[in-house]
Amino acid sequence: xxxxHSIAAExxxxxxxxxxxxxxxxxxxRSKRDGLAYQLxxxxxxxxxxxxxxxxxxxxxxxxxxQFETNARKNGVHVHWAxxxxxxxxxxxxxxxxxxxxxxxxxxxxLTEECHLNDNLIRHGIDVVETDLGERILQLMEIPPxxxxxxxxxxxxxxxxxxxxxxxxxxxxxAHAAEGLLKEGEDWRTSSDPTYLTRAAxxxxxxxxxxxDCGMTGGNFGIAETGDIVVCTNEGNADMSxxxxxxxxxxxxxxxxxxxxxxxxxxxxxxxxxxxxxxTTVYTSHFRKPRPGxxxxxxxxxxxxxxxxxxxxxxxxxxxxxxxxxxNTCPVYRRSGGYSYTYFIPGPIGVNLGMLKDKDANYxxxxxxxxxxxxxxxxxxxxxxxxxxYKWRQELDSMGHADPMKKxxxxxxxxxxxxxxxxxTALKFAPLANHVPAFMTNIKANAWCYGHTMPEFAKESxxxxxxxxxxx
Amino acid sequence: MSSREEILNRLRxxxxxxxxxxxxxxxxxxxxDPVAQYVETTVTTAGARVFEIKPTDDLNxxxxxxxxxxxxxxxxxxxxxxxxxxxxxxxxxDLEDVDVGVIKGEVACAENGCxxxxxxxxxxxxxFASETLVILVSKQNIVSNMHEAYExxxxxxxxxxxxxxxPSKTADIEQSLVYGAQAARGVTIFLxx
Amino acid sequence: xxxxxxxxxxxxxxxxxxxxxxYKLLCSLGLxxxxxxxxxxxxxxxxxxxxxxxxEKLVENYDELFRGYDYVVAPSASCASYVRFFHxxxxxxxxxxxKRTMDLVEFLHDVVKPTSLKARFPHKVSLHNxxxxxxxxxxxxxxERNVPRFNKIKDLLQLVEGITVMEPERPDECCGFGGMFSxxxxxxxxxxxxxxxxxxxxxxxxxxxxxxxxxxxxxxxIARKNxxxxxxxxxxxxxxxxx
Numbered sequence: 001x002x003x004x005h006s007i008a009a010e011x012x013x014x015x016x017x018x019x020x021x022x023x024x025x026x027x028x029x030r031s032k033r034d035g036l037a038y039q040l041x042x043x044x045x046x047x048x049x050x051x052x053x054x055x056x057x058x059x060x061x062x063x064x065x066x067q068f069e070t071n072a073r074k075n076g077v078h079v080h081w082a083x084x085x086x087x088x089x090x091x092x093x094x095x096x097x098x099x100x101x102x103x104x105x106x107x108x109x110x111l112t113e114e115c116h117l118n119d120n121l122i123r124h125g126i127d128v129v130e131t132d133l134g135e136r137i138l139q140l141m142e143i144p145p146x147x148x149x150x151x152x153x154x155x156x157x158x159x160x161x162x163x164x165x166x167x168x169x170x171x172x173x174x175a176h177a178a179e180g181l182l183k184e185g186e187d188w189r190t191s192s193d194p195t196y197l198t199r200a201a202x203x204x205x206x207x208x209x210x211x212x213d214c215g216m217t218g219g220n221f222g223i224a225e226t227g228d229i230v231v232c233t234n235e236g237n238a239d240m241s242x243x244x245x246x247x248x249x250x251x252x253x254x255x256x257x258x259x260x261x262x263x264x265x266x267x268x269x270x271x272x273x274x275x276x277x278x279x280t281t282v283y284t285s286h287f288r289k290p291r292p293g294x295x296x297x298x299x300x301x302x303x304x305x306x307x308x309x310x311x312x313x314x315x316x317x318x319x320x321x322x323x324x325x326x327x328n329t330c331p332v333y334r335r336s337g338g339y340s341y342t343y344f345i346p347g348p349i350g351v352n353l354g355m356l357k358d359k360d361a362n363y364x365x366x367x368x369x370x371x372x373x374x375x376x377x378x379x380x381x382x383x384x385x386x387x388x389x390y391k392w393r394q395e396l397d398s399m400g401h402a403d404p405m406k407k408x409x410x411x412x413x414x415x416x417x418x419x420x421x422x423x424x425t426a427l428k429f430a431p432l433a434n435h436v437p438a439f440m441t442n443i444k445a446n447a448w449c450y451g452h453t454m455p456e457f458a459k460e461s462x463x464x465x466x467x468x469x470x471x472x
Numbered sequence: 473m474s475s476r477e478e479i480l481n482r483l484r485x486x487x488x489x490x491x492x493x494x495x496x497x498x499x500x501x502x503x504x505d506p507v508a509q510y511v512e513t514t515v516t517t518a519g520a521r522v523f524e525i526k527p528t529d530d531l532n533x534x535x536x537x538x539x540x541x542x543x544x545x546x547x548x549x550x551x552x553x554x555x556x557x558x559x560x561x562x563x564x565x566d567l568e569d570v571d572v573g574v575i576k577g578e579v580a581c582a583e584n585g586c587x588x589x590x591x592x593x594x595x596x597x598x599x600f601a602s603e604t605l606v607i608l609v610s611k612q613n614i615v616s617n618m619h620e621a622y623e624x625x626x627x628x629x630x631x632x633x634x635x636x637x638x639p640s641k642t643a644d645i646e647q648s649l650v651y652g653a654q655a656a657r658g659v660t661i662f663l664x665x
Numbered sequence: 666x667x668x669x670x671x672x673x674x675x676x677x678x679x680x681x682x683x684x685x686x687x688y689k690l691l692c693s694l695g696l697x698x699x700x701x702x703x704x705x706x707x708x709x710x711x712x713x714x715x716x717x718x719x720x721e722k723l724v725e726n727y728d729e730l731f732r733g734y735d736y737v738v739a740p741s742a743s744c745a746s747y748v749r750f751f752h753x754x755x756x757x758x759x760x761x762x763x764k765r766t767m768d769l770v771e772f773l774h775d776v777v778k779p780t781s782l783k784a785r786f787p788h789k790v791s792l793h794n795x796x797x798x799x800x801x802x803x804x805x806x807x808x809e810r811n812v813p814r815f816n817k818i819k820d821l822l823q824l825v826e827g828i829t830v831m832e833p834e835r836p837d838e839c840c841g842f843g844g845m846f847s848x849x850x851x852x853x854x855x856x857x858x859x860x861x862x863x864x865x866x867x868x869x870x871x872x873x874x875x876x877x878x879x880x881x882x883x884x885x886x887i888a889r890k891n892x893x894x895x896x897x898x899x900x901x902x903x904x905x906x907x908x
Contacts, residue, residue, distance in 0.1 A: 037811045042500055150647075235653035306479050367846070417706040
């Protein structure tokens, strides 16, 4: 009885110290979020408003998208529609060809990850440089993100230093970056000081910003009333990416559109508080028009979203604004790491989005939930994440992905629990028999004993005691 | 059928029940003294410095005091002595070596230290590529929360604006907080009357 | 007031003393308590495993068995909450008994509202706020939310003479039981349990107590495997101590 998630999680757990660090890292973000939550009297009203605004917008999305498009065009921005990842990639390539783009600087975007944009650009000979520090580290190491907001947090400083040395960043920028920074006797060629490494990356990325022909960003929000694209970062990399090159391409999922500035006020207050435990990101940038002499394109991407709206059980996943709070609070994510999931978005929202994307590939993640419901309670837009995971589990059997052992055990329990007389008899023999509680005795030899001793059956069950008149 | 139509039709076809935009009339965070709170937030959590500027102060002198080692200052703010002007540089790249960019903020928000900076120059790179920033903002324009800030902000014909709360920062390497990721490494707020 | 006592399957088989304590406690408060013998399980083990459809008949049986009572009380927060919040969804019609099913702590705190108890328990306990108790039944304020702080379990325990009630750091983080989760994801489940256990032990308590025998069973299994001497006791047993 194991899923790909449980197997990967067991491997992750072989290094207990790593689990401790991973757990503490994300718990500390959750704690910072809580601290901010307790300070705001209107916290729960903000969450409820965010929930309702998202519900409203998503159930009027076609109207808002049209309004957004009209306003963006009025602002001199080119608007494109992509029904899926292929069409999205084609549109990007077409724009790039028209502008003879050779190098792209890019700020973090989960949508481009979803559509495998980078691979596609590289295939077409375009040099693509991620500019969020975490994403850049991952790109250089050729590994995927393990979290949607803090994508490289699982990489150690020593690994970053080794990577920067291997890629020539230290050789080129190390001496400059070390100026006035490193302690005496510390060698910049071998240092793994985070401030120093960040500065080396700053100089490395500066070169790329200056040379790039195109800047790409995602969008945290699109405002229908004005046509604004809002991008929130701490590093300012989205702004650097769009202030130097003369071409800005925005990739944004349909569900990121919100009605107006009133709504924006609510979301701005919630996003960073939930995502990183800060009252705000350093930059909240509103892109309304292209820069003088520059061009701005917005690609509105569907890639399954409009169909999710039709899913009666799971449409509310469209409310998600990708803050990552559900990952940070998830006790399973914190102790299994981002790579234990089969979908590129891990944690509770990732379990759900993965199932909506490809059930056969991602049903493995449905085991990664103890149904503790913490995620439902942190979510700024009140997606009922754990209830949805419970619902997916109910569907696994009809998809042909139910675990045979669990199915057998559930059937055994059904027989037992539907027949009180059988149940009572089983109870009587419980200390000897293999029936009750079925979900434990059936796995006596393996999984339960991984970490537990077996519980002891009482000599006489409550039933027996009652029958014998011993309950008084 | 174009993708646009296909998407819009599917969205319309998939709606079962609709929801209204909520009433946002709940009570929001208000500070008795938003200016004091703004300074507190900015200094303690946003990682920027705040200098109070009196009407009699010489701004250029104050900039020197704030950044005595600066070699290249860039600004298009009237009265600021600058070596480069973001309105007249040929390319955004020309602002890469700027030590101090001096820009104007229009609304500041006490709850999180955000200052609204509308683009008022040809090359907005001055707001991001400069090694450090001096942001001029008037005490009169400080509000308590982001709802009020969003009611106040205005766009001009450049069609870009950004809230900046302090220096660029990252914690991407082992969660160590480092100021000065890709954009300004330091920010000083000049609080004017 | 007629009370139907629901003693869920694993309490029945493994921890009958919890059922006995609940019965005695309810009787001592002057309530008319019956134990319908044909009861079995709430259906949660199947539901969490993805087979709530196999619990349909059981749900109907439950409703039939318990619908005549003013309240159905179970000494198990998770089971009570499964009955109340999932039964109607499983059989797709209203269930009278489910609506009136309460966890023992919830029932005592909200309905009976005792101002004193006869119990004496001169020990230091660490309180285990189990997930469904916190986030479905509202036995305590969830740490994720900005709501006034309260804890109904603690309120009741503090009526017991001589007791010292502690709470672990991260007071409502999941212990990792999760029913079938514990056997499908044994590595993570065990790690969660170890972390929880360590925080309970750090309070210096002699006992870990809570409203869910399932969480306690999980933690106890891990404690025993690792030779930890800490003891486990259900809240009902403390509230009924000396009866």
